[in-house]
Amino acid sequence: MNYFVVKPSSYMRAKLNPFSIGNIHIDNPIFLAPMSGISDLPFRRLVQKFGCGLVFSEMIASREMINHSKETLRMSSPHDDPYPLAVQLAGCDPDVMAEAAKMNEDRGASIIDINFGCPVKKIVKKYAGSALMQDEDLATAIMDTVVKAVNIPVTMKTRLGWNAQNLNAPSLCKKAEDVGIKMITIHGRTREQMYTGTADWSAIHAVRDAISLPLIANGDILSIEHAQTAIEQSGANGVMVGRGTQGKPWLIKQMIEHFNGQNVSNAPTGKDLISIILSHYDDIIDHYGDVKGVAIARKHLAWYVTGMRDANEFRSEINKIKDPILVKEMLVEFF
Numbered sequence: 001m002n003y004f005v006v007k008p009s010s011y012m013r014a015k016l017n018p019f020s021i022g023n024i025h026i027d028n029p030i031f032l033a034p035m036s037g038i039s040d041l042p043f044r045r046l047v048q049k050f051g052c053g054l055v056f057s058e059m060i061a062s063r064e065m066i067n068h069s070k071e072t073l074r075m076s077s078p079h080d081d082p083y084p085l086a087v088q089l090a091g092c093d094p095d096v097m098a099e100a101a102k103m104n105e106d107r108g109a110s111i112i113d114i115n116f117g118c119p120v121k122k123i124v125k126k127y128a129g130s131a132l133m134q135d136e137d138l139a140t141a142i143m144d145t146v147v148k149a150v151n152i153p154v155t156m157k158t159r160l161g162w163n164a165q166n167l168n169a170p171s172l173c174k175k176a177e178d179v180g181i182k183m184i185t186i187h188g189r190t191r192e193q194m195y196t197g198t199a200d201w202s203a204i205h206a207v208r209d210a211i212s213l214p215l216i217a218n219g220d221i222l223s224i225e226h227a228q229t230a231i232e233q234s235g236a237n238g239v240m241v242g243r244g245t246q247g248k249p250w251l252i253k254q255m256i257e258h259f260n261g262q263n264v265s266n267a268p269t270g271k272d273l274i275s276i277i278l279s280h281y282d283d284i285i286d287h288y289g290d291v292k293g294v295a296i297a298r299k300h301l302a303w304y305v306t307g308m309r310d311a312n313e314f315r316s317e318i319n320k321i322k323d324p325i326l327v328k329e330m331l332v333e334f335f
Contacts, residue, residue: 014231016238016259019214021054022153022182024084024110026214028053028256029238030227031185032245033218034088034113034157040075042283043300046276047245048083050253053238055085059115061128062091062100084110086155090118092127094142098149105150112150114143114181116158116172119191130191133162133172140175147180157185157218160203163192167203170210177211185216185240188230204234216240223251224258247303249276274335277304281328290324301331310334 018027032039032047034056044055057075064072087109091097101112116139118129125131132139147154156176161167173184186207188199199219208215217236221227222244230239244251250268257264268276280300285293298318305311314334321327 031240033240033242047249052252057087062089062097065100086111086113088113090115090128094145098145101146113155119194144179153182155183159187170206183214188219201230201233208235
């Protein structure tokens with residue numbers, strides 16, 4: 001397997017310091033991004049084992065939450081693990097967002113995160129996600145109402161702006177600070193860019209200049225080197241990692257070691273690797289049940305074996321199999 005591993009002396013480190021989000025103390029500001037269909041309870045538990053400073057739920061539609069959608073309730077599973085969970089909510093109605101926030105507070109969330117960054121068309125058409133960057137008054141009303149509705153910290157995630165002509169993140173984030181938001185995460189793209197091109201971490205620095213809140217940089221952080229460059233260019237207090245953890249949840253641990261000045265551990269191999277994968281697989285099956293669990297596990301297993309010999313054949317075979325025991329047997333045999 002070829003994984004990016006950094007030696008401590010390869011370049012100077014940017015330094016990351018602990019900080020607090022309200023009453024939540026953060027020792028390691030390397031966070032797991034909210035990713036639809038990925039940052040579920042089994043994956044959050046896994047990356048937490050590698051020292052992740054804060055994990056975020058998948059983005060949850062606030063109206064579906066208060067309507068008690070079965071799938072939505074599963075996404076925000078009652079949280080009894082001994083580490084903080086930030087539940088991310090999307091919506092455009094301040095009162096509905098507040099009610100959904102209170103529900104999640106009651107279910108054990110430590111932090112409510114408001115999504116003003118999702119660029120997906122079906123979300124934007126409902127005037128949620130990044131669409132709200134076009135209406136700072138409504139966005140501010142949502143933040144203010146949610147902050148007043150709960151007794152836990154509220155954070156916010158957004159983008160640089162709607163498009164290159166409207167880079168209003170500094171303005172929106174200053175309003176967020178004024179109404180009591182406790183941390184800001186910025187994805188280094190505009191909504192117009194969607195996920196094309198590359199994230200502009202240096203453009204995030206305009207938000208750093210506008211607020212005194214903890215600031216987190218997000219977008220295209222796929223390696224230790226990316227994390228360091230993002231911190232240097234943005235002036236952020238930490239990074240949020242998404243796709244970089246897919247098939248490599250231990251990347252979180254490697255980043256923490258790097259920023260702490262420690263020797264960076266190698267990616268797990270052999271028995272250590274298969275132990276991680278099997279534990280994750282079993283947790284997926286336990287959480288979703290046999291049928292849905294096998295379907296969801298396929299993408300994770302495909303990421304784990306990327307770059308290995310006969311990986312394509314393995315992916316092709318497990319995509320045909322619905323028996324969770326047989327999939328597990330094939331996984332053990334593959335390794």
